[in-house]
Amino acid sequence: MTQALELPLQMRRDGFDPVKELARARDDEGVVRVMTPFGVLAYLVCRHEDVRRVLSDPVRFSSAPTPIPGAGDMDEEERAKMRAGILIGFDPPEHTRLRRMLTPEFTGRRMRRLEPRITEIVEAALDDMERAGKPADLVSHFALPVPSLVICELLGVPYADRAEFQERSARLLDASLTMEQQAAAQRDNRGYMAGLVARAQAEPGQDMLGMLVRDHGDDLGTDELIGIASLLLIAGHETTSNMLGLGTLALLRHPDQLAMIRADPALIEPAVEELLRWLSIVQSMPPRTTTTEVEVAGHTIPAGSLVICSPPAANRDHAFVDDPDALDITRETAGHVAFGHGVHHCLGAPLARMEMRIAFPALLRRFPGLAPAVPDEQVGFRTFSPVYGLHALPVTW
Numbered sequence: 001m002t003q004a005l006e007l008p009l010q011m012r013r014d015g016f017d018p019v020k021e022l023a024r025a026r027d028d029e030g031v032v033r034v035m036t037p038f039g040v041l042a043y044l045v046c047r048h049e050d051v052r053r054v055l056s057d058p059v060r061f062s063s064a065p066t067p068i069p070g071a072g073d074m075d076e077e078e079r080a081k082m083r084a085g086i087l088i089g090f091d092p093p094e095h096t097r098l099r100r101m102l103t104p105e106f107t108g109r110r111m112r113r114l115e116p117r118i119t120e121i122v123e124a125a126l127d128d129m130e131r132a133g134k135p136a137d138l139v140s141h142f143a144l145p146v147p148s149l150v151i152c153e154l155l156g157v158p159y160a161d162r163a164e165f166q167e168r169s170a171r172l173l174d175a176s177l178t179m180e181q182q183a184a185a186q187r188d189n190r191g192y193m194a195g196l197v198a199r200a201q202a203e204p205g206q207d208m209l210g211m212l213v214r215d216h217g218d219d220l221g222t223d224e225l226i227g228i229a230s231l232l233l234i235a236g237h238e239t240t241s242n243m244l245g246l247g248t249l250a251l252l253r254h255p256d257q258l259a260m261i262r263a264d265p266a267l268i269e270p271a272v273e274e275l276l277r278w279l280s281i282v283q284s285m286p287p288r289t290t291t292t293e294v295e296v297a298g299h300t301i302p303a304g305s306l307v308i309c310s311p312p313a314a315n316r317d318h319a320f321v322d323d324p325d326a327l328d329i330t331r332e333t334a335g336h337v338a339f340g341h342g343v344h345h346c347l348g349a350p351l352a353r354m355e356m357r358i359a360f361p362a363l364l365r366r367f368p369g370l371a372p373a374v375p376d377e378q379v380g381f382r383t384f385s386p387v388y389g390l391h392a393l394p395v396t397w
């Protein structure tokens with residue numbers, strides 16, 4: 001690995017394609033050294049085959065967080081409390097224990113029960129956008145509130161709290177906040193989740209927290225329940241909302257693909273998968289730490305190194321699909337890594353898919369003449385954000 005290929009992890013990205021350096025790193029080296037925002041060097045894995053191999057091997061590539069020297073002043077006890085229930089940062093068997101309890105909450109049957117509520121939430125957001133009049137910001141009227149309200153539904157957030165909950169979850173995503181403000185927003189969110197968990201423990205309802213308390217109340221501690229609720233909000237809100245915003249723009253910029261969906265609504269399923277692959281909004285996966293010396297794409301990586309997988313590079317790999325830079329909703333996309341792969345494969349994928357499969361067609365039905373209200377160069381991309389997307393999308397119809 002050459003010194004010249006040392007890149008920052010958070011590279012500027014504009015438009016739909018992964019940055020050129022990333023594509024080059026995938027095609028030339030396969031693995032490239034990157035500098036994380038914490039000032040620690042990591043190895044970025046770029047090829048589709050290697051990404052899947054790393055993600056399917058939690059023994060050699062551990063998801064347990066490595067303490068970052070000098071970051072924060074938390075003691076061991078507080079760190080354990082803040083980590084509890086955040087299954088994304090555990091390895092088997094602890095991960096398996098938590099995941100087993102949560103998986104039944106995301107089955108097709110549970111999702112079908114949510115479907116009518118998701119449809120109502122989507123239609124209400126569209127009413128709101130229509131009332132606002134054109135031009136309206138699709139992100140604030142549609143892409144942000146829909147996933148936030150779906151998570152309210154999932155977690156059983158009382159109706160009276162929902163406006164405040166939405167503000168709080170939007171604040172968690174506010175890129176203009178300082179590190180201190182972000183930490184304060186996270187503490188505030190955790191405080192709210194603690195109240196929600198206490199309510200579920202006192203009087204378990206039919207929502208996910210109620211079910212977890214009823215079925216696993218003896219096994220799951222309060223901190224774990226708070227961690228689960230916080231993780232679901234963080235993992236489910238920013239991702240789905242950015243897919244809705246950026247996905248809409250992608251379709252508007254590809255009228256041929258949009259016309260196909262309008263003509264045949266069944267195409268929404270492959271279209272959602274192709275948008276997931278083509279946009280790959282999760283810029284880099286949560287880091288893994290090597291538990292032993294490993295070899296990836298012919299490079300030797302020492303034990304104790306940070307390894308990060310790149311979905312945008314992997315999903316546009318020529319070795320995975322033909323003509324990878326073309327958006328083609330009719331192509332076969334099985335095996336894309338937009339939701340990850342292996343034991344940590346996105347738990348909320350069935351929910352995210354359902355939200356998108358309901359939301360995009362409803363939007364297109366409601367506004368047959370939907371179009372961006374600003375020229376291409378004025379669209380504000382979240383250029384450095386770990387979850388890529390749009391700050392705003394002014395639209396007309």
Ligand code: HEM
Nearest residue numbers: 087088235236239240243286338339340344346347348352
């Ligand atoms: C894990 C992407 C929506 C909950 C993941 C991972 C990815 C991902 C890449 C793997 C992380 C890793 O391997 O370390 C996405 C995308 C979404 C989305 C692109 C939307 C389009 C959701 C939703 C929820 C959710 C709606 C729940 C409400 C989770 C959870 C995990 C996870 C709990 C951790 C699973 C585990 O560690 O076993 N997601 N996600 N996600 N996602 Fe999602």
